[in-house]
Amino acid sequence: MATNSAPTFATIANPPYAGSDVSGASGLTPAFSPLYQQIKGLILQSLQSGEWKPGEAIPSEMDLAARFRVSQGTVRKAIDELSADNLLVRRQGKGTFVATHAEQHVQYRFLKLKPDNGDTQSEGPAERTIIDCKRLRASADIARALSLRSGEPVLQVRRVLAYAGVPTILEELWLPGSPFKGLTADRLSNYKGPMYALFETEFGVRMVRAEESIRAVNPDADQAQLLNVAIHAPLLSVERVAYTYNDTPMELRRGLYRTDTHHYRNALS
Amino acid sequence: MATNSAPTFATIANPPYAGSDVSGASGLTPAFSPLYQQIKGLILQSLQSGEWKPGEAIPSEMDLAARFRVSQGTVRKAIDELSADNLLVRRQGKGTFVATHAEQHVQYRFLKLKPDNGDTQSEGPAERTIIDCKRLRASADIARALSLRSGEPVLQVRRVLAYAGVPTILEELWLPGSPFKGLTADRLSNYKGPMYALFETEFGVRMVRAEESIRAVNPDADQAQLLNVAIHAPLLSVERVAYTYNDTPMELRRGLYRTDTHHYRNALS
DNA sequence: CAGTGGTCTAGACCACACT
DNA sequence: GTGTGGTCTAGACCACTGC
Numbered sequence: 312m313a314t315n316s317a318p319t320f321a322t323i324a325n326p327p328y329a330g331s332d333v334s335g336a337s338g339l340t341p342a343f344s345p346l347y348q349q350i351k352g353l354i355l356q357s358l359q360s361g362e363w364k365p366g367e368a369i370p371s372e373m374d375l376a377a378r379f380r381v382s383q384g385t386v387r388k389a390i391d392e393l394s395a396d397n398l399l400v401r402r403q404g405k406g407t408f409v410a411t412h413a414e415q416h417v418q419y420r421f422l423k424l425k426p427d428n429g430d431t432q433s434e435g436p437a438e439r440t441i442i443d444c445k446r447l448r449a450s451a452d453i454a455r456a457l458s459l460r461s462g463e464p465v466l467q468v469r470r471v472l473a474y475a476g477v478p479t480i481l482e483e484l485w486l487p488g489s490p491f492k493g494l495t496a497d498r499l500s501n502y503k504g505p506m507y508a509l510f511e512t513e514f515g516v517r518m519v520r521a522e523e524s525i526r527a528v529n530p531d532a533d534q535a536q537l538l539n540v541a542i543h544a545p546l547l548s549v550e551r552v553a554y555t556y557n558d559t560p561m562e563l564r565r566g567l568y569r570t571d572t573h574h575y576r577n578a579l580s
Numbered sequence: 581m582a583t584n585s586a587p588t589f590a591t592i593a594n595p596p597y598a599g600s601d602v603s604g605a606s607g608l609t610p611a612f613s614p615l616y617q618q619i620k621g622l623i624l625q626s627l628q629s630g631e632w633k634p635g636e637a638i639p640s641e642m643d644l645a646a647r648f649r650v651s652q653g654t655v656r657k658a659i660d661e662l663s664a665d666n667l668l669v670r671r672q673g674k675g676t677f678v679a680t681h682a683e684q685h686v687q688y689r690f691l692k693l694k695p696d697n698g699d700t701q702s703e704g705p706a707e708r709t710i711i712d713c714k715r716l717r718a719s720a721d722i723a724r725a726l727s728l729r730s731g732e733p734v735l736q737v738r739r740v741l742a743y744a745g746v747p748t749i750l751e752e753l754w755l756p757g758s759p760f761k762g763l764t765a766d767r768l769s770n771y772k773g774p775m776y777a778l779f780e781t782e783f784g785v786r787m788v789r790a791e792e793s794i795r796a797v798n799p800d801a802d803q804a805q806l807l808n809v810a811i812h813a814p815l816l817s818v819e820r821v822a823y824t825y826n827d828t829p830m831e832l833r834r835g836l837y838r839t840d841t842h843h844y845r846n847a848l849s
Numbered sequence: 850c851a852g853t854g855g856t857c858t859a860g861a862c863c864a865c866a867c868t
Numbered sequence: 869g870t871g872t873g874g875t876c877t878a879g880a881c882c883a884c885t886g887c
Contacts, residue, residue: 345875382877397849403854404884421848520849526839527796527814545796545814570795577846579690580666580789614856651858672873673865
C-alpha cells in the first residue's frame with residue numbers, strides 16, 4: 312500500500328538562485344558578485360561603448376532579461392541602481408533612457424550657484440562669454456588631476472558667465488587633449504545649451520559625477536577686472552574634477568564665484 | 581465525460597496586488613499611494629514617536645511584514661528607501677537599526693570641511709570651545725528659518741572649533757526654546773562626541789537632513805579676533821538649516837570657516 | 850489596444866552573525 | 869543551528885503612454 316501519493320517533482324529547468332556566472336551571455340565579469348551587480352556592469356559597458364547614446368532608450372526590462380538570461384527582477388534591480396546614480400532615467404509607460412545633460416529638465420545639474428531669490432527660472436540662462444581656448448602642455452598639478460603626465464597636451468578654456476549683465480562666474484577649465492581634439496572657441500561660443508551637452512554630442516564624452524573643493528579667496532588683478540569687483544572682494548573658489556564612466560577624470564575646472572547676489576546651495580542628508 | 585480534470589483553484593486568501601488600504605493595520609494613511617510607501621510612512625511614525633530610538637534595532641522584516649499584513653518584499657522596499665535616506669542602517673545577519681549621530685562610523689556627517697591632506701583620521705577631532713549659550717527672543721530672520729514667530733524664545737550657542745591649536749571654525753547657532761529647554765554651556769562643554777548626538781540623547785531630537793548656503797565673506801572685528809585672522813581675510817560663510825523628521829526645522833547654524841588649510845568638499849552626481 | 854515600467858506576492862536559497 | 873538581511877525567480881496585476 313501507499314505508493315500512489317507523494318508525487319516527486321521534476322527538476323526545475325532554471326533553478327532560482329543557481330549562483331551561475333553570467334559571463335557567457337554578453338561580456339565578461341571575472342570576480343564573483345551578485346547577479347544584479349554583474350548585470351549592472353554589463354549595462355555600464357554598453358553605455359561606455361556607446362551602444363546606447365545619451366537621450367536614447369535602452370531595451371525594455373524584458374528584452375534585457377532575455378539577453379542576459381536572468382529574471383526581470385534582477386534587471387530591474389540593476390537599472391534601479393543605475394538610475395539612482397543618474398546614469399539612466401526611467402519613464403513609466405515609455406521606457407528607460409540614457410541620462411543626458413541636454414534636454415534634461417534640470418539643466419546645469421552640476422552648477423550649485425543659485426540666485427538669492429531662489430527663482431532660477433525667472434533669472435534665465437547665463438550670458439556666456441568665451442575669453443580664450445588654447446592648446447597647452449599640462450603642468451604638474453593639472454596633469455595629476457586629469458591622470459595625465461606632465462607635458463601632455465591639454466586644452467584650456469576660460470570664460471565668464473553673467474546674470475542680468477553682472478559678471479558672476481569666472482571659469483578656467485582644462486580638458487585632456489586627445490578626446491577633445493577639434494574643440495575651438497568658436498564652437499563653444501556658438502553652441503546653445505550646457506557645455507556638458509556639447510561634450511556629449513560632439514565628443515562622445517559624458518560627465519557622470521564630479522567633486523568640488525571650495526575655498527574663500529581674493530582675486531588677482533586680472534580676475535578682479537573680469538568679474539568687475541574690487542581686489543579685496545571675497546570670492547568663492549570652486550575647484551571641480553569631473554569624471555566620465557569608469558571614474559576617468561575628464562575635466563578640471565577652477566571657478567571664481569561672486570556671492571553678493573548668489574550663493575552656493577548644498578543639500579546634506 | 582470530461583468532469584474530473586481541470587480542478588478549480590480556491591480563492592487565495594491574500595491575493596497579490598489587491599490594492600487594499602492598510603489603514604486598519606496600525607495607523608492611518610488617507611491618500612492612496614503604493615503599499616510600500618504607506619509602510620514607509622508607518623515606520624516613519626514609529627521613528628518619530630520614539631518607539632524605536634537611535635541606535636536600537638527595529639523589528640525584523642518578517643515581524644514587520646506580519647504586523648502590517650504585507651509581504652516581506654514590500655517591507656523590504658520601504659526599508660530600502662528609509663536606509664537610502666540615512667534614517668535606518670541595515671547590517672546583514674544582525675538586523676536593521678535606527679541611524680544615529682553617535683557611535684556612527686562617519687562622525688560629523690554634516691561637516692564638509694576637510695583638511696587639505698584629505699586625512700581626516702590623523703587630524704583627530706576638533707578642540708571645541710563654547711563661547712556662550714544664551715536665551716534670546718527670536719529676531720525676524722531667525723524666526724523665519726525655524727518656523728517660529730518673532731519674539732519666541734530661542735537658545736543661541738556660540739563656539740569655536742580648532743584643529744592642532746588653530747581656530748578654524750566659528751559657529752553661531754540657534755535652537756527653538758521649548759524642545760531644548762535645559763541646554764546649558766556646561767552640558768555642551770562636558771559632552772563627548774558630536775553635538776547632534778547630544779541632541780538625540782538628551783533632547784530626543786534627531787537631525788535628519790540639512791541645507792547649506794555658502795558665501796565668501798570678510799569677518800567683522802570680533803570674528804576676526806576669535807578666528808585669529810586679519811580683518812580682510814576671506815572666509816567661508818556657511819548657513820545651515822537642519823531638519824528633524826517631518827521637515828521640521830530645528831536648528832539654524834551660521835558658520836565661518838577658515839580655508840587656508842582646509843576646504844569644503846562636495847560630491848556631485 | 851499593446852507595450853512599458855511599477856507594485857505586490859510567495860517561496861527558495863545564500864551570506865553573515867551570534868550563541 | 870537559528871535568525872537576520874541579501875539575492876533570485878516566477879507570475880500576477882496596476883498605471884501610464886502612445887498607436
